[in-house]
Amino acid sequence: MAPLTPIPRKPPRLHPGDLIGVVSPAAAVGEDALRRGCAELERLGFTVRIGNHALDRHRFLAGTDQARAHELMTMLRDPAVRAVFCSRAGYGSGRVLPLLDFPALARHPKIFLGYSDASLLLNAFLQQAGWVSFHGPVVAGEFAGRFSPRSREHLLNLLTTGRGEEHLSFPLTLREGVAEGRLLGGCLSVLVTTLGTPFALDTRGAILFLEDVGEKPYRIDRMLTHLKQAGQLDDLAGVIFGEMSGCLGETNDPALLLSVINDLFSGYSYPVGFGLPAGHHGENFALPLGTTVRLDTRLQVLTFLESAVE
Known part of the structure; x- marks a missing residue:
């Protein structure tokens, strides 16, 4: 049985005060839930930058494919942004996959967090760019008020020390x-x-x-x-x-x-x-x-x- 190759690169860990970029690569998101989730990230000690197009609406999507892909690439390639978290999932991540420059991303691994429809992005970053990626809570979901203390502690330890629950x-x-x-x-x-x-x-x-x-x-x-x-x-x-x-x-x-x-x-x-x-x-x-x-x-x-x- 052949293992996955090559071994994925790991992104740099998060530190208190680091800048987290929030993007909407899929479905449109409600502003109130997004703001609550960002406030929770700030309460946890991070700085937050909401993408310029994170609250856009184009049909059922958070903006056009081109706008969503451009914003995602911009956040991932900005050295000041230490991690990128999805606002929500829903539907639409698959539409941006062909628009992403994976060879460019491969040079600089970065924490990327999301789940559900964002599974497409998580596994593409793993297989196409060669990074470890993180399947887990979204900003307008769990961070906005549906987080258990144990799950939150596991995530924070995972991203800041590399080790959550054993x-x-x-x-x-x-x-x-x-x-x-x-x-x-x-x-x-x-x-x-x-x-x-x-x-x-x-x-x-x-x-x-x-x-x-x-x-x-x-x-x-x-x-x-x-x-x-x-x-x-x-x-x-x-x-x-x-x-x-x-x-x-x-x-x-x-x-x-x-x-x-x-x-x-x-x-x-x-x-x-x-x-x-x-x-x-x-x-x-x-x-x-x-x-x-x-x-x-x-x-x-x-x-x-x-x-x-x-």
Whole structure:
């Protein structure tokens, strides 16, 4: 099983007073929630710069593709900006991928934080620019008032010291085993859209994290079947699912969803776990994509094996 190569570069860590840029690479965002989230970042000791186009609206998007891509590139290439956080997700990150200059970005890794639709950007920065990226809370979401103290502390430690919680627990084992690999993944319904594009995941040797929200079990079946038939489940080291909030279907019985997942992974020998508290709803613990982790479905823990920042 070939590992992901080359080894991703780690961005510089955050320090008190550092400037965080806030961008809207996808859907339009509400101003009140964005302002509350920025105020929380300032309360935590950082300086905040909201992008000039972060509150733009173009149909259902936060401005045109060109404007969103330009603002994202500007923030990522500005040496004064020490990290870039997404205002929210929604839809639209995939539209800007072809407009980004990944070779230029590869020279200067930077903390980039987001989830859901931003999974497209997180994995593109990992695979196209070669950086570690951070799957986790957004400014107009968790920072605006839906943050548990434990999740916030984990994120801050991860970004300022490179080490958050040593491991995260999950409640269900679907296939027993222990495996190590580089962590990648994110929102299932978003990641499946990369198949057949230059931004499809290279899953070889990876620990694949998959989560989603509000998708019925038959849709989860369809998306996992698509990944399986595309060969993206063949050479994994392991799989860990998030809490899959709202994905139980009309009966609200987890047995149906779990049977779908068990069936689709029945031919593989690697470990499969379920219920990691990351992604939509719940505590949304931050995950450093591109770093090496250990998945142990016997002890039901995902362990972080290296620092996430320099």
